[in-house]
Amino acid sequence: MSEQVELSPEDIIARSPSESFQDLLKRETVNVPDALRESTETYLGSEDLAVERYTSKDFFDLEVEKVWRKSWQIACRENRLRKPGDYFVYDIVNDSILLTRTESGALKAFHNSCLHRGRVLKRGAGNSDNLRCPYHGWSWDLEGEFLGAPCQWDFPHVTKENSKLHEVKVDTWGGWVFINMDEDAPSLREYMEVLPNHMDQWKHEQRFVSLHIEKVIACNWKVALEAFIESYHAIATHPQLMSFQGIDNSQYDIWGDHVSRTISAYGVANPSHAEQFTEQQSLDAMMELIGVPDRPQLAPGQTAREMYAALNLPVANEQAGEDFAGRTTMSELMDSTLYLLFPNFAPWAGNGTVITYRHRPNGDDVDSCIMEIFLLTRYPQGTDSPADAPTFRLGIDQPFSEAAEVMGAGFANVFNQDGANLPQVQKGLKASKKGAVTLGNYQEVRIRHFHQTLDKYLQAK
Structure with missing residues (x-):
């Protein structure tokens, strides 16, 4: 383990000095949901995590008994x-x-x-x-x-x-x-803590699965999950996103033992890269990611965030059979607002089509996992749900680009970049001389929260 450094209060609360997500909400012209107004900024310590948590079969077997057979x-x-x-x-x-x-x-x-x-x-x-x-x-x-x-x-x-x-x-x-599987488990509602109060307004029950990708990845299930509960990696892993995602100032929140969240704003350049991009370049990059050939031009004084929200509004209206004009925020139409319910249920919030992730072990193999991507699309209330899309399965040696026909080339490339990292993380953990991983206090607080909850399960009688 590396030597721990005692921190001052100023160090502990440090986060990006750039414009925060809460600052962006001040520009909204409609009422902002209370769930989005919450900002916890919690400090959970700076201790390293042992690599055995990701590589040890004994640790994995304990997770099976204490987590998978005890959690919702x-x-x-x-x-x-x-x-x-x-x-x-x-x-x-x-x-x-x-x-x-x-x-x-x-x-x-x-x-x-x-x-x-x-x-x-x-x-x-x-x-x-x-x-x-x-x-x-x-x-x-x-x-x-x-x-x-x-x-x-x-x-x-x-x-x-x-x-x-x-x-x-x-x-x-x-x-x-x-x-x-635990006969003595608390009710689902009790287990979910604040999640229903936050998420019910976005009506996940009134959605169908418009895309389902399932891929085997050569890494421990937690290695894969952790890549999707922090945005910090995007700076190096996904450079094509820097023109329109505010990664430096992503907001990280935790509640209780089971719930955490990241909010990464879309339509704003990453603060560390802001001087490199114009508003029009930010908008063009978003259009390229989603595979839209047209490049709408911003009006004088209009921001990429405003335009992207305006483009998403009629799509959300048509899907839901409702008119969201005047009652939904720009954030609800575009931002990546990603929750986690321990151990592995990760739904996005919002009024448009949203993503849900699930990461779970691949059988009893400590060194591989199954990653799933669900797209959930609204359908009008009072109508029958469309049929869910069939599952598109990818093997351990198949890149996400082989699913580009169903998920789009831009998104497939983003997931390819993650998929290239994760097996190398598992390999590097096994090769580690340090024997530990070091986490940021703020940007990786959700990982620390996850492991502290995991320990509570593993140590329970």
């Missing part, structure tokens, strides 16, 4: 379980959870293991009026009640009462289905 985590969207008989299988490390929609319309979740010889009951997703094991034919109804088995005479010790499927806690929020 998203399994799928509710769209996957619309009709009675719909089922979906969610796998996390060596656990497999079978979710069903019952005839009564309720959601159920079970450990996906036959009570006879252990075979998984279902794989993937589909629709069935019962849960029948393909191996020997033992079956259960959608409520988990035992229906019987071939040659029932040979099993007088097996009864309906002692052969119900083992249930898992299940709940929903924002159109997502959550599960928790």
